[in-house]
Amino acid sequence: MTPEQSRAARGWLDWPQRTLAERSGVSLSTVRDFEKGRRIPIGNNMAAMEKALTDHGIEFTTSGIRVTKP
Template sequence: MNKRSATVSGIQPLTPQQCRAARAILKWSQVRLAAKCGLSEGTIGSFESGRRIPSPAKLAAIRRGLEAAGVVFIDQKTAVTKSGPPRETISGT
């Protein structure tokens, strides 16, 4: 798998795991996500399976499509709360 960065215009990289999880939260199929993003089902499937990393523009389209549906991505070190600003999380070892 190509390890290139997918940051486009300030949009953070999207991982296959995040994409699958976001689709699961929305109860969307790969076909529905592809339609919402203007991409092919093959692009979504290849990305989620780890066979290919789409172009940064396509990754940005996927992320925008998921965010437009209400998905909020946060980094692994930050938790977002409704009552205040992001705070550091404590991870167990």
């Protein structure tokens, strides 16, 4: 997942950064810093963020994202 994909996925889900942080169990600063390109989260935090999004119908592709559930 790239920062751009994360922002796009949140946009499709209409989630603010805080919602992604809460649903993935990471800090808000982790989401914020990742999406601004300041740092890459450690493996388990990145995996948790991706899982929170995929559990809600987001699929990550090489060209972006795809929404698989309404």
